[in-house]
Amino acid sequence: MDKTVLYASVDNIWFSEHKLYDLASDFVKRGGKYLFLDEVHKYPNWSQELKNIYDDLPELHVVFTGSSLLEILNAKSDLSRRAIVYEMQGFSFREYLNWNEKLSLPILTLNNILDNHLSLSVGIVDKVKVLKHFPDYLKHGYYPYYNELPALYYSRINEVVNLIVELEIPQLRGVDISYTTKIKQLLYIIAESAPFIPNVSKLSERIGISRNSLLAYLDALHDSCLTMNLQKEGSGISRLQKPDKLFLENPNLMYALSxxxxxxxxxxxxxLPTNCVIATK
Structure with missing residues (x-):
């Protein structure tokens, strides 16, 4: 057993009486070099302690994960210049095929596909029946846990959506808990209509909120990876700017929420935008 490597799930009850910093410090004293921390966002003030670990224990390499994207985004300022943050996407169709069919299809740029689609498609269909798998991917191939309990896949998606809307957005975006029903109503409208060009005035009137509140909710849903707010090239991005087009973040959400x-x-x-975004991250 390699004693220079340690894995810890930070939502373990052990951390209710022990500090993350003390664990890291003691581990280094015992020769530790690589510390892997899972579910780090469950630990209070985690970003500040990671900052202190980075500053005080330079010989220790730390890798951390968290399943609350909003929490990670909020902590970026504490960890600026100290951590490289990667946002893990769901499966692209290429990754889905590689995982299920044990293939190694390479990443292709959009320009390459547009310029060479005939020759590329011939090479791909020789390896896999794409049309056989494509409908399945659209319905239940985006999130990697689709094979664990297939019958409960959409229920699990809805549980995650409820957690984000009812808990994370109010806590991390300062939204009054009584307004979560408005956010759910907005998400339902998007699920029934997307993709579409939003009329902010009509949407805000329909839901019964102000224009600025609507745009803030759209921004929170986008940052939570529940929706995708697309802007025209060169239009700039701000929290109070109307999206040029609204999508759900991936096709599986359409089947789960509509x-x-x-x-x-x-x-x-x-x-299309889901897979193009995955390819650029």
């Missing part, structure tokens, strides 16, 4: 018949054209339109 109560009506899914328009396959809308699903395919959502697929």
């Amino acid at each position: 109560a009506s018949q899914i328009d396959i054209g809308n699903v395919r339109e959502t697929f």
